[in-house]
Amino acid sequence: MWLAGMAVNSTSQLFKSLLVTSELIDGQNRGRLASSSLYDICTRVHDCILKSGMDQNPYVANKLMRVYIRCGKVQDARHVFDKLVKKNVFNWTTMIGGYAEHGRPADAIEVYNQMRQEGGRPNEVTYLSILKACACPVGLKWGKEIHAHISHGGFRSDVPVQTALVNMYAKSGSIKDARLVFDEMAERNVITWNVMIGGLAQHGFGQEAFSLFLQMQEEGFVPDSTTYLSILTATACSSAGALGWVKEVHRHAVKAGFDSDMRVCNALVHVYSKSGSVDDARLVFEGMLDRDVISWSAMIGGLAQNGCGHEAFSLFLKMQREGVIPNVTTYHGCGQEAFSLFLRMRREGVVPDAITYMSILNASASTGALGWVKEVHRQAVQAGLDSDVRVGNALVHMYCKTGSISDARLMFDGMVERDVITWTAMISGLAQNECGQEAFSLFLQMQREGFIPVATTYASILNVCTSTGLAMVEEI
DNA sequence: CTAGGGTTAG
Structure with missing residues (x-):
């Protein structure tokens, strides 16, 4: 703010402003200023840089590009980049990295190819950046080409570059190639192991991920919190027989002191629910000292999916009493909770037990489930989350399941966005x-x-x- | 001087 009003007209002041601006964004002050005001500062500094002709200085241009990228204005960075007549490896790498950060592989590749055409020599950091950009399914074909460049360019024994290759293959869906690169590596570090373990986990190869988790320790590597977060993913742990090794990973985590790490505990709560042990999930959740919205949502969703609807709902209320604001995922979890509860009611027929059950959820036994749904709906509206298509779908489904077809139709008609799930929910609700x-x-x-x-x-x-x-x- | 590999809920 103070910068915006400051007279910036000498070269030294210019540098100072630029450095302060970039520190504001890069350093610990990040987040204390709105990105709009950072962008405002950046454009003012940019104006001064243009007036002084310093925009052709590669160092100054690079700083400016970084700040623009951090503000999310990649196009502005590209503009600075394109105007720069003589580009150095930092400029190329920054531009490629900017596109990588914003998930734009095609643009990153375009700049990378331009760099090679103009005789620029990518270094290890350039490769890290371009591989990051290609770490997605559409990036695979480019990633393979870059792999060849890396092999010919003498980066075969660079651990970070090889690790980035493993990651690129894993993220672009070619887990076999990831494993191939991993196995060929003569030297690895913790990050390499984490990438490979995470890649296997994301592809549902939980057992394989777990054996690598053991192997890394045999080879003297100490798992860090990222290792735990990488292996404890839903896709890795939802297959049959996962519970055994999940408990083993949990024991390791406790021994290493990660049972006080909120993120690791969140992953455990989620994964225990996914592998069918809601009791273990509850145990982890209850033992947590700090909880965020992810902890609550994971526990609520876990209870819901395991047929503990009543507990899920009371936890949903408790969460809000404790001042935690639900988000889309929380409501999504509630929707599933309601589904399983109502499906269970149907399966069990209208027995007094079910009515008693509903009366706990809602003060009024006569309105039963519908009142519950309306309560969740009301809160979703209040939170501005009813326009989310997933929440909308859940509500349409819930209203149908509770027999309030008119409410379902009202919800359906009011939705600004619908997908095939919305239509199917409404159609089957009407049909039933x-x-x-x-x-x-x-x-x-x-x-x-x-x-x-x-x-x-x-x-x-x-x-x-x-x-x-x-x-x-x-x-x- | 500047660019930088991995990270949990849905």
Whole structure:
């Protein structure tokens, strides 16, 4: 702020402003200023740089580019970059890194290729940046080319570059190539192990990730919190038989003192729920000293998915009493909680137990589940999360499940964004509530609007057809 | 002087 009003007209002041600005963004002050005011400062400093002609100084230009990138203004950085007549390796690398940070592999590759055409020599940092940009499915074809450049360019024994290669292959879906590079490495560090373990975990190879977790320790490496966060992912732990090694990883984490690490505990809560042990999840959750919205959401979602609807809802209320504000994920978890609860009610029939159950959820036994749904809905609106398509879907589904088809339709009609799940939820809700005609016209409408029905959509609409005659079946 | 590999909920 003070910078914005400051007279910046001498070269030394210019440098000072630029450095202060970049420190503001890079250093510990980050976040204390709104990015809009940082951007404002940056453009003012930029103006002065242009007036003094310092924009052709590669060092100054690089600082300026960094600040723009940190403000999220990659296009402005690109403008500075393009105007720069003589670019050094820092400028090229910064530009590539900027695109990498903002998930723009095609632009990063364009700059990288331009660099090579103009005779620029990428160094290890350039490779780290371009590999980061290519660490996504669309980046694989480019990533392979860069792999060849790296092998020819003499970076075969550079641990960070090779680690970045492993990461690139893992993130772009080619886990086999990732493992190949990993196995070929003569030297590795903790990050290398974390990348490989995380890659296997993300691809659902939990058992393999776990054996690497043991192997790294045999080789003298000490797992850090990232190791635990990498291995304890839902995809790695939801397969049958995962619970055994998850508990083993948990024991290691406790022994190493990571049981006081909130993020590790969050991952444990989630993963225990996913591997079917809600009791272990609850134990971890209860033992936590600090909890954030992720902790609460993980626990609520875990309870919900394991048929502990009542507990999930009371935890949802408790979370808010403790001042933690639910986000989209929390509501999503609640939606699932409601589903499983109501599905369970249906399975069990209307037994007094279920009504008693609902009366705990809601003060009024007569409104039962619907009141509960409305309460969640009200809070979602209050939080401004009802416009989220996932929350909307959950609410449509919940209203249908509680038999309030009019509320479901109201929700459905009011949604600004719908996906195939929205349509299917509404159609099956109508179908199950004997509104076959309405379900069918919605089925036609969804296709007019360009949505392609999925198997569940057909299942719902075919159910309608069996009860209302065959005329519709022919149309389908 | 400047660029920098890995990170939990859905």
